[in-house]
Amino acid sequence: xxxxPWFGFHAPRTVAEAAKILAGEGPQAMLxxxxxxxxxxxxxxxxxxxxxxxxxxxxxxxKITNGSGLKLGAGLSLTxxxxxxxxxxxxTGLYQAAAQVATVHLRNMGTLGGNLCLDxxxxxxxxxxxxxxxxxFCMKKDGDICWVxxxxxxxxxxxxxxxxxxxxxxxAKVKLVSSQGEREVLLADLYANDGIDYIVRRPDEILTExxxxxxxxxKSTYWKLRRRGAFDFPVLGVAAAIKFxxxxxxxxxxxxxxxxxxxxxxxxxxxxxxxxxxxDEAIAEAGGKAQNVAKPMDNTDLDIYWRxxxxxxxxxxxxxxxxxxxMRDTRMRISRQAL
Amino acid sequence: MxxxxxxxxxxxxxxxxxEVSFAPYKTLLEVLRExxxxxxxxxxxxxxxxxxxAVLVDGQPLLACLELAVECEGRAIETIEGLANGSVLHxxxxxxxxxxxxxxxxxxxGILMTAKALLEAEPNPSRxxxxxxxxxxxxxxxxxxxxxxxxxxxxxxxxxxRVQA
Numbered sequence: 001x002x003x004x005p006w007f008g009f010h011a012p013r014t015v016a017e018a019a020k021i022l023a024g025e026g027p028q029a030m031l032x033x034x035x036x037x038x039x040x041x042x043x044x045x046x047x048x049x050x051x052x053x054x055x056x057x058x059x060x061x062x063k064i065t066n067g068s069g070l071k072l073g074a075g076l077s078l079t080x081x082x083x084x085x086x087x088x089x090x091x092t093g094l095y096q097a098a099a100q101v102a103t104v105h106l107r108n109m110g111t112l113g114g115n116l117c118l119d120x121x122x123x124x125x126x127x128x129x130x131x132x133x134x135x136x137f138c139m140k141k142d143g144d145i146c147w148v149x150x151x152x153x154x155x156x157x158x159x160x161x162x163x164x165x166x167x168x169x170x171x172a173k174v175k176l177v178s179s180q181g182e183r184e185v186l187l188a189d190l191y192a193n194d195g196i197d198y199i200v201r202r203p204d205e206i207l208t209e210x211x212x213x214x215x216x217x218x219k220s221t222y223w224k225l226r227r228r229g230a231f232d233f234p235v236l237g238v239a240a241a242i243k244f245x246x247x248x249x250x251x252x253x254x255x256x257x258x259x260x261x262x263x264x265x266x267x268x269x270x271x272x273x274x275x276x277x278x279x280d281e282a283i284a285e286a287g288g289k290a291q292n293v294a295k296p297m298d299n300t301d302l303d304i305y306w307r308x309x310x311x312x313x314x315x316x317x318x319x320x321x322x323x324x325x326x327m328r329d330t331r332m333r334i335s336r337q338a339l
Numbered sequence: 340m341x342x343x344x345x346x347x348x349x350x351x352x353x354x355x356x357x358e359v360s361f362a363p364y365k366t367l368l369e370v371l372r373e374x375x376x377x378x379x380x381x382x383x384x385x386x387x388x389x390x391x392x393a394v395l396v397d398g399q400p401l402l403a404c405l406e407l408a409v410e411c412e413g414r415a416i417e418t419i420e421g422l423a424n425g426s427v428l429h430x431x432x433x434x435x436x437x438x439x440x441x442x443x444x445x446x447x448x449g450i451l452m453t454a455k456a457l458l459e460a461e462p463n464p465s466r467x468x469x470x471x472x473x474x475x476x477x478x479x480x481x482x483x484x485x486x487x488x489x490x491x492x493x494x495x496x497x498x499x500x501r502v503q504a
Contacts, residue, residue, distance in 0.1 A: 103475025230474035
């Protein structure tokens with residue numbers, strides 16, 4: 001039986017109060033929202049915070065606000081995100097990504113902000129303490145070496161968030177609030193390609209809000225590769241968002257990949273589509289470019305060479321769907337969900 | 340700060356408020372099973388990967404193994420112990436018994452609670468919706484077919500009783 005370690009517990013009611021507690025407690029404190037990432041990690045002693053600051057009772061983090069685009073509170077559960085008509089209508093890629101996270105139970109608990117801050121994952125890390133001790137640990141926690149590539153100077157744990165690639169392709173920004181003030185960063189700039197320091201959020205900052213731009217003229221989609229039809233973290237995520245001219249010419253295109261790097265990977269593969277129509281040739285070219293930059297590591301499910309090989313196919317599915325092809329059968333075969 | 344103190348709070352379980360004392364690091368699953376003697380909720384993977392510990396909190400199915408008990412004050416918790424009405428089985432329990440929906444039975448409490456939430460939200464779910472709703476509950480006896488049929492049968496019986504009432 002895996003017990004949680006001891007911790008102090010705070011349940012503030014406002015962001016300001018939470019920020020003040022975080023500042024006072026220092027880096028030994030951690031935020032907890034849905035707990036679906038942190039609690040298993042604490043049970044396996046990946047993290048042992050002295051203090052937990054719960055965001056569950058902070059109502060201001062659960063708002064959906066209309067403006068020129070859409071603002072989503074980071075404390076919304078993934079289920080609430082999926083059930084938002086505004087998300088479904090204007091931000092299909094986000095809806096599809098959120099709907100493919102884990103399972104119904106975990107989506108009822110897990111939050112949007114939590115999925116964006118999801119800890120990086122690795123077969124050599126996500127094991128109980130005794131298992132990790134038996135391999136003399138790894139550099140992400142308690143050890144010195146990266147078992148994925150023993151010569152690696154950095155941790156190669158893999159970014160496993162579904163919503164981040166979708167939100168990056170949609171041009172989202174996030175707000176970070178601390179007791180010192182607040183700042184807004186482009187979501188694509190929130191991450192770094194390092195399994196340990198994968199996020200530039202400081203320990204005293206709270207990710208409070210996701211801002212989405214207006215999507216008039218844009219279409220978006222998210223395709224996820226996983227072994228099973230539920231539960232699994234992505235083995236590959238492909239998010240694409242395209243702005244079409246009325247005649248179908250691509251005016252802007254963003255393709256982001258998940259699970260092939262220590263951060264959600266914003267690619268330049270969409271650039272090759274600009275000024276063109278989504279012909280099979282244009283789609284194949286963009287797929288090839290995305291595949292070139294994908295670097296799956298041997299630290300999650302399925303064969304790494306195959307995982308790289310299917311990147312262009314998945315980009316193809318995404319772009320053909322945005323072109324208007326009927327991809328429902330392919331979608332059902334791959335995700336086993338009607339989305 | 341490491342005071343070995345117990346947390347005292349009131350939990351509302353199956354419609355009854357109960358004062359409970361427990362170590363503050365305990366999950367809802369641990370408190371239900373160890374401090375309230377409600378062992379119907381099963382202890383599976385402990386990591387959110389199996390669904391055996393599913394309970395309803397404010398009507399929503401979630402995983403008791405990942406829910407901190409200190410976060411549960413003031414929320415309505417429903418467990419398998421509250422499903423039957425005295426000696427009368429809930430239609431879901433009756434249908435599972437009649438149609439072989441339970442084999443070894445370990446996943447059954449989690450599936451019953453998850454199915455209860457589904458049928459309360461959607462009285463006539465399609466097979467596809469049932470599959471999706473319980474996709475977070477693993478059955479290693481691989482009896483999903485009977486489980487789907489049992490939930491469909493329970494839905495039919497509940498709707499029939501509703502028409503008669």
